Amino acid sequence: MSYEAYLDEVTTLLTELYDLDDAGAIKLVVAAQDAEFFVPHDANEAMRNLEQAKKDAVTLYQQKQNRVQTQEKQQQRQQQRAKQKK
Template identity: 70%
Template sequence: MTYEEYLDEVTTLIVENYGLSDAAAIKLVVQAQDKEFFVRHDDDKALRNLDQAHKDAKTLYTAASAAPAAKKPAPSKPRR
């Protein structure tokens, strides 16, 4: 998958697996990009796969969950 598709997949997994809103998940991924978390993925296409996307989604969510309360992303509203 392309780099952009990979980022979309990581974002989708954060929403689906951890219940964050789309906006909160996008914010996590953008912040990770700003911190150069995905540089290796851009350079190495082999890192852009579904298994790695699951690992990266978990890593980003776990790091955000450990952040101070003021910086934690808001969970999405329950779906009906």
């Protein structure tokens, strides 16, 4: 499959597996492209298959969840520090 079709497949899987809206799924895929996550896929056509697309969708979603959890923990720590200063 072409590189563009592969990215479309990952985006579609994100919407199907995780009930993300199209805009949210596209945002994840674009951010992954910016971070060069898909560079190996562009260079190696064998990596552009449905099985790999599902693995990549799962990975991207898990990374997003990890970022959200980290941000929440950082906010909690900041709130705790602010309370301690009072």
